[in-house]
Amino acid sequence: MLVIDTLMDAPLQEAIKHHQAPAFKFLMENGKYFPNVVSPFPTMSVTVDTTILTGTYCHDHQLPGLVWFNKKENRLINYGSHIRELWKLDLSRSFADILFHMNNDHISKKVKTIHEELEQKGKSSASINALVYRGNTSHYYKLPKLLTWFTSIKEERPTQAAKVFSYGVLKKVGRSVRYQHFWQKFGFNNSFSVQELTYLMNKGQLPPFTIVYFPDLDQSVHKHGRMDVKGIEKVDQQLQKILNVYRSWEDALKNNIWITIGDNGQAWIDSNRKIALIDLREILGSYRIMKLRKGVQPKDQIVLAVNERMAYIYSLDTNTLPIHELVQAVQNDKRIDVIAWKEGSFIKVRSGEQNGELRYSKGGEFMDTYNQSWLIEGDLQLLDMTVHDKQIHYGNYPDALARIYSSLHSHEGNFIIVSAKPGYEFIGEGSPTHVGGASHGGLHQQDSLVPMIVTGTHTAPSYLRLIDLKEWVLSLIV
Template sequence: MFHIEIEEIVKTKSRIKMMNLEGEMIMRFRSIFIIFLSILLMSCSFNSDNHEVKDNPIAIQMKNQTSPKIVFLTIDSLMDEPLKKAIQENKAPALEFFIKNGQYHKNLISSYPTMSVTIDSSLITGTYPEQHKIPGLVWYDEDEKRIINYGNGWFEILKIGATQFAEDALYQFNNIDLSPQVETLHEVLDKRGKVTASINAIIYRGNYEHTLNIPKIISKPTGLPDQYNTFGPKILSLGAFIRQDENNLHLLNRLGLNDAFSAQELKYMLENDTLPDFTILYFPGNDNTVHKKGPMTTKGIEEVDKQLQEVLNVFPSWKNALDHIVWIIIGDSEQSKVKRDKENALIDLREVLSDYHILKLNESVSKEDELVITANERMAYIYKISKDISLQDVISKLQKDERIAWIAWKENDMMQVKSGNLDGVFQFKKEGDFKDAYNQTWFIKGNRSILDLTINQNQIEYGDYPDALARLYGALHSHKGDFLIVDAKPGYEFIGESSPQHTGGGAHGSLHKDDSLAPIIVTGTNKSIDHIRIVDLKKWILDLLR
């Protein structure tokens, strides 16, 4: 059980500095319509005042009785320190209200990579990527021999092609790539006779077929289909593609994939008494602001708080909002500061691996190609697609770059991790004599300091990398292929051919705690949760709605 620290949050003195973003043009615009499509669909993933992760399970406990309905709000890249700053400056009254009337924890552990698509897949399935099979925002499909891009910057999307991107993001993501071997919250709750809704959430697979209508301003000039069929919960809302409130006019900004649209859809259901048993709602705006202005900005929090105020104003009083609804508000991950100096901050993997022939985004795989690079901001996958090269040689080149924290790969049934500035290799696999705080057992061998592990009487304690073994294992088993994972040190970001760049701003993706921890606010339930991890929230929610 954890303690509420409302006074500490409210009274915390302002101590945070702002940061800025720079960008770089890579190619000319091909079509304003394609650019518009790319931009609008892009997505990137308690009590103590320090930033150390608590290894012991912490339970969410409330005095109130469990409410009959749940509203689950994800605020992209919501972080503890700027949230405290916004509250201290009286710029986030709605979030302050929820905190004062609920419980707060700042160390909710994310999935890995810390990119929204993987995180949200873990949230809705209760599994890490080895089961849900969404490896990241960008990855290489060995069977299809092509790069999958769900929206990692419109420069990459332009090269891959808007039609292929739309197919991946609007259809394949939920209906094909998300493993059918795992059930989503919507699917399980529907079997129990519960009605669920998804509003602007990236992952929404359910048992009901819906039609996504492509606006003509996009479909005509690009040649995209007028419609895509998809499966979702009984109530599905996804910007201009499908919505509940036909009078919801918040469509110009990213065609409705914005905070104002999300809030209006929730208000519509509240006002019309159609709020289902479970609603998951996504607020994406803060993520873009943090990427541009840096991790300590409060601007995005202030904007989303205005939308939450609009929602609370639907009720006779804000207190009435707590009477029949469990409110769960989370951030999906943190962003960490990227250094301003591009020459130093950006790890261009094409330069590090310039001795190899690297697959280009807009080309099919040829016999000459040896490697594929898919950068997910502060982590990257590097694929060996030629039998004529050695992964160990690739690893040796990567180890020379001091900005790379470590390199990981699979070898037989063992996970291998090496670092450029630490000796030896760290090895691990599931099931062994060592146990962590999440009741997971491991066999470990070698230099454990590479992942900052401490062992006390066969108990694993995690340091800079929360739940490191399970999260890294999940990414290494998330899809087929002979590949490496590289993870950047704080302050640095990977780039590939046309990757987004966030110098002077914020970025995520890595396993490091600077990217991996987020706040969670809960009101209206006394139901405990065993561990404060995103991967554990599905089971907890299902228990709440029994």
């Protein structure tokens, strides 16, 4: 399984049309192509990759986003939005979250990853550069000196991962020292991913299941926008190196099932900074917002967890700041297209763009495309849904009801979620910005739809959602 961060259908088709992606074209011509597979919400890689590996949305796997507030520990957790934010939150603690806590503690023990299930069945698996990798085998990192100088992290602490585990320069299977310098993100790049995968291939050591993560396209699309064909061309060159390990590309397909897939899309962002950036500190300026460097203080009322085009907004005390006040505050901004929160057993949805309210809960007379039943009342247009003969049909927000439900039930706390219209993204105290480029995190289909190419099997997942991949993948192996 080759997971290509921010692979999208439109630029892929454009690259193939202009003969810039021969490897992608070869895989498509020799397999099945699914242009619109639904990603979970929020559409951030750590949440998405956890869904791929566990076959669950975040209300089950409990990894709510790249940034979220841990009520039990009374602190904001950030797995790497920007070095500014990590530094303010405490670099040592942030890297401990990324390297140890995310996989070993924060992902629910009630769910099992593909790696864990295969090991229980006596089969091994490999994880190469994947952000989420939890398995049953203990591994130890080899930390770069730069990391030990700036943090208090020690090497004698294990992490639980797949049997074969590669994670940048910190843990590798090959012996090469290429593509691993600090200016190459310590090996968290496509070239290192390819180097590690081809090492296993050349040694004849590929296990029954291997997942490989390709991070580079994400940053390229952030900078150059949704139709970044040049970024696709660079990924294709990496795929060619993998296929060239075999005597012919046709040989590469004979003994392997290849699943080549994106993890999230990206929505375009306006080139005018004042228009593009939704500053939640301004919208909620009349309240006391937690400062990253100080952490939660006694008088603080709000915590912001900004995930690019989506954000969790927490009320630290609903007696003095009830949820409906937060909703009213953000509803005045027309750039926010989805506002949602829990109210008893129901979920309520409003918008800064439209009037009205939608109210829904699990179980009811309405069935959606994915055989999920719902009770729904109110304005369906808020989530661009239509209903015919009790059947729910989704528009701009695929699988919206289940995906919103999952994020609102993913962790403890009193909070609302907000998602931005295409063209805009949220910022907080130290958030990265992508003005004139593209960004993700949101509920919209631009963030949410990814392509998948499958060769070597005529089967497919039960539904075209990333949540449905795990069951299908296991059926191909066991």
